[in-house]
Amino acid sequence: MNINRRVLLGVLAVGATGVVPAFAQESKGLIVIITPSHDNPFFKAEADGADARARELGYETLVLVHDDDPNKQSELFDTAIAQGAKAIILDNAGADASVAPIQRAKDAGIPSFLIDREITQSGVAVSQIVSNNYQGAQLGAEEFVRLMGESGEYAELVGKESDTNAGIRSSGYHDIIDQYPDLRMVAQQTANWSQTEAYTVMESILQANPGIKGVISGNDTMAMGAYAALEAAGRTDVVVVGFDGSNDVRDSILAGGIKATVLQPAFAQAQMAVDQADAYLTNGSTGLEEKQLMDCALINADNAAQLETFALAS
Amino acid sequence: MTRILLACLAATALLGGCKIVQKLPEAVAQGDGAAAPADRVAQVVRDTYESQVLPEIAGKAVEIGTLRTAIAQGLEAAGATHGVQATGGGGWNFLARGEGTVVGGDRESRAAVLDVDVDADGTGDLQIQLGPVVKGTALRDASPFYEFTDFKDQIEFAGLARALNTRATEGLTLPEGDLAGRSVAFEGAFALRSATEAIQLVPTRLALEEAE
Numbered sequence: 001m002n003i004n005r006r007v008l009l010g011v012l013a014v015g016a017t018g019v020v021p022a023f024a025q026e027s028k029g030l031i032v033i034i035t036p037s038h039d040n041p042f043f044k045a046e047a048d049g050a051d052a053r054a055r056e057l058g059y060e061t062l063v064l065v066h067d068d069d070p071n072k073q074s075e076l077f078d079t080a081i082a083q084g085a086k087a088i089i090l091d092n093a094g095a096d097a098s099v100a101p102i103q104r105a106k107d108a109g110i111p112s113f114l115i116d117r118e119i120t121q122s123g124v125a126v127s128q129i130v131s132n133n134y135q136g137a138q139l140g141a142e143e144f145v146r147l148m149g150e151s152g153e154y155a156e157l158v159g160k161e162s163d164t165n166a167g168i169r170s171s172g173y174h175d176i177i178d179q180y181p182d183l184r185m186v187a188q189q190t191a192n193w194s195q196t197e198a199y200t201v202m203e204s205i206l207q208a209n210p211g212i213k214g215v216i217s218g219n220d221t222m223a224m225g226a227y228a229a230l231e232a233a234g235r236t237d238v239v240v241v242g243f244d245g246s247n248d249v250r251d252s253i254l255a256g257g258i259k260a261t262v263l264q265p266a267f268a269q270a271q272m273a274v275d276q277a278d279a280y281l282t283n284g285s286t287g288l289e290e291k292q293l294m295d296c297a298l299i300n301a302d303n304a305a306q307l308e309t310f311a312l313a314s
Numbered sequence: 315m316t317r318i319l320l321a322c323l324a325a326t327a328l329l330g331g332c333k334i335v336q337k338l339p340e341a342v343a344q345g346d347g348a349a350a351p352a353d354r355v356a357q358v359v360r361d362t363y364e365s366q367v368l369p370e371i372a373g374k375a376v377e378i379g380t381l382r383t384a385i386a387q388g389l390e391a392a393g394a395t396h397g398v399q400a401t402g403g404g405g406w407n408f409l410a411r412g413e414g415t416v417v418g419g420d421r422e423s424r425a426a427v428l429d430v431d432v433d434a435d436g437t438g439d440l441q442i443q444l445g446p447v448v449k450g451t452a453l454r455d456a457s458p459f460y461e462f463t464d465f466k467d468q469i470e471f472a473g474l475a476r477a478l479n480t481r482a483t484e485g486l487t488l489p490e491g492d493l494a495g496r497s498v499a500f501e502g503a504f505a506l507r508s509a510t511e512a513i514q515l516v517p518t519r520l521a522l523e524e525a526e
Contacts, residue, residue, distance in 0.1 A: 097465070122463050132471035133403070135451065142449065150423065168468050175476065179447045180423050291463040293471075295404035295507070 013224055019202025029086035031059045031277065034076050036091060037067050040193070042266050043091060043238055043245050045310045046115060048091065049270035050089045056129045057278050059086070068162070070097035077101035081108045087277040090125075090271065091116040095164045099124055111280055113273040116266070116290065117164055125274045126270045128291045133165050134298025136262040137172025137245065142296055143260045144177065144216050151182035152213035154239075157198055158190045158224060159218035166190075169218045169243055179214070186212060191222045206233055214239040222247040227258050245299050245310055253304040260300040266310040267296055322489045355473040363481050367457055371409050371518050375501055378432050379414030380440065382513075382526045389509040398456050407456035407508040410515060412437070412500060425449060427514070430498060440513035442500055445483035451475035452505035455483060474497065482518045489522070497523040 031054045032206055038044040047063050054061045060082065066073035073093040080088050081104065090112055092098035102112045102124045114128040122128075148154065156173065159166030177183050189203045191198035198217070200223065206212065215230070215238060217223035223242030230238045236257070242249050245263030252258040272294075276286040299307055306313045376396050384392035393399060400407075419452035423445035429438030443449065449471030454475040455462050465471040482502070501519040 118467055120466060130468065132468065135467045138449070138472075164467070171469055172472065175472070176447065289461060289463050291461075293400055293404070293462055293468070297507075 027060045027061065028058045028278075028281070029088060030083055031061050031274065032076075032080040032083065032085045032086065033061055033063045033089045034066055034073065034080075034091070035064075037065050038092070040311065041246055042264070045266040046091055046270045050115075050274050052275075053271040053274040054081035054089075057222065057274065059278075066093045068093050068160075069093045073098065074101045076121035077105055080134055081105055081110060085110050086281055088112045088313050089273050090114050092119060094162065095120045095263060100115065104229065111277065113277045113280075115269050116264070117274045121175065122290055126280055127286055127288065128271060129273050129276070130291065130293055130295040131165075131264040131266075132295050133168040133264075134172040134175075134266065135293070137169040138176050138297060139298045140241050140243055140262040141173045141176035141216065142258065143300060144173075144214060144239065145180055145183065147239045147241070148183060148214045151212050152182050153186045153191075153209060154214035154216060155186050155202075155209065155212055156185060156187060157201065157215065157222045158216040159222070160192045163193070165194075166218055173216055191225065193219050193221055193280075195221040195228075198222035199229045202226040202229035203233070206230065206235065212238060215241070217242045220244040220249040222257055223261065224248055224252065224301040227252060231257070244248045245297075245307055247307070247309065250307045253299065253301055260298060263297045263299050263307065263312060265294060265296070265312075266308065268311060333518040334454070345375075355470060355477050358474060359477045360517060361480055362457075362459070363478065366459055366479065367453070368518060370457055370459075371411075371501055375411040377410040378410045378414075378440070381408055381410055382432070385506065386507050389506060391506040392509075393506075398458060399510070400455050400462075405455075407452050407505045409456050409503050410501070411519075414498060414500075416496045417497060418494060423447075423486040428493060429497070430500070433504060442498070442502070442517050443479075443483065443513050444486060444488065444517075445480070447474075448483055448516055449481035449514060450479075450505055450516065453478045453518070462526055481514055482516055486517070486520055488520075492520070499523070 006263050033047055033050045035043045038047060051061050051063055064076045069152050070093045088110060096120065098119050105112055106124060111126040114125045114160060116131055118128050118130045124309055156221065158170050185211045189201050192202045208231065215226050215227045217226055217240065220242040221238050227240045230236060242258060242261040245261055249258050249261045250270045276288065297312060303312065376469050381396060384396060389406060397406035397408045412431040416428050417431045417436065417438050418429040419427050424514050426444040427441040428439055428444060430442055431437060432439045460474060465474065473509040499521045500515065500517050502515045502517040504513050
């Protein structure tokens with residue numbers, strides 16, 4: 001049984017991510033960490049943060065990715081249940097679709113601790129530690145409005161429609177911007193969180209709307225794509241604001257390119273989730289409310305130099 | 315049995331294509347527009363603003379001078395003594411009251427503000443937000459009876475903050491033009507993430523008096 005289990009873990013881990021799980025001598029058990037694809041450095045920072053903290057606290061870890069596919073996520077939950085995981089750390093693949101597998105794990109005695117994205121029900125997960133995307137988007141929008149001088153034509157790049165955060169950020173932006181009647185949105189298009197797609201979309205928006213003064217983007221990868229297209233067209237005067245706080249956008253801000261972004265504390269958030277899992281497994285309670293909002297922070301030329309891997313040095 | 319299960323799981327991982335029938339949750343009725351949550355939020359504000367928010371502020375607001383002194387000595391300690399912090403951490407939210415003199419402001423911006431001097435040195439010490447754009451979530455977050463867990467998602471919870479800000483500022487009636495030199499008495503909420511950040515208060519009460 002022990003041998004089988006080891007082989008299986010190895011196979012699963014290699015098959016899923018290429019990450020080999022750690023085996024501590026006196027292990028406190030297995031924590032399974034499930035996030036979207038590590039292609040986006042944000043999710044990698046999350047997984048790394050949770051993985052490092054769980055090992056520090058004496059757990060074995062299994063790091064998996066669901067690629068934003070609810071069916072795959074459901075399978076990964078079955079894996080975690082079959083492995084007898086002590087806890088699951090999850091950045092989920094859908095606000096509605098994730099409720100059932102989290103409930104299934106709960107029924108099997110495995111508590112889930114959610115990070116980054118929330119689900120539509122309370123009382124299923126033990127913790128939901130959510131980046132305050134709405135607050136962050138409002139910060140980004142306030143800075144955008146200020147940079148735009150409260151007037152002018154602008155475009156919005158929206159994230160992947162199936163991701164709740166795309167809608168939340170867009171709402172947060174408009175909550176602020178729409179209150180300024182002299183700011184006029186001339187284009188609103190999705191670029192599906194993708195840098196290359198944002199480049200193409202930005203090119204066509206610029207052709208149709210040469211008078212554009214600003215672009216507000218649902219995340220940093222799209223902001224990078226949009227700025228590259230603007231730069232290619234000689235339009236570096238256009239104000240671009242992103243969201244996430246990636247090192248790429250930090251470097252662009254420091255070079256005078258993109259003007260601002262909003263930092264989600266991904267690394268710290270993942271570590272908090274593991275700490276709460278440990279508290280729950282040790283004491284039977286986290287001592288905290290289930291849903292917790294973690295504030296985002298505005299990053300601009302004033303503080304960009306202090307940003308590194310989704311954390312601000314203080 | 316265990317071996318068969320394990321083998322199947324291993325195959326699942328290797329092939330990545332083994333479909334496990336997923337039990338979907340009961341369809342949760344939720345409009346994708348903002349109408350339903352907005353109605354719910356409007357109801358929450360109607361039910362709580364006068365009966366809970368205003369009494370909370372009346373009972374707990376601290377003199378602005380006391381707060382500024384405490385904050386200058388350290389935000390964490392000041393927050394622990396006088397403030398409220400959300401479960402996820404972040405800024406400290408304070409309920410404040412005080413009096414001061416208008417020394418400037420911006421009535422043109424949609425996010426209109428008055429700069430108010432509260433220590434009689436002739437320079438502004440805090441901004442009172444007049445709306446219609448009111449920034450922040452201090453009014454919501456300084457009120458301990460609103461819990462994020464009780465709301466469906468961030469959009470609904472943010473809608474609550476905005477509805478409270480609107481409720482607080484929509485009734486303000488200030489004369490047009492420059493108010494510099496006028497005295498004001500105020501009560502309201504503000505949030506700080508650092509001790510050096512400017513105070514931007516959402517007023518739940520704002521009264522103008524003649525100067526002198």
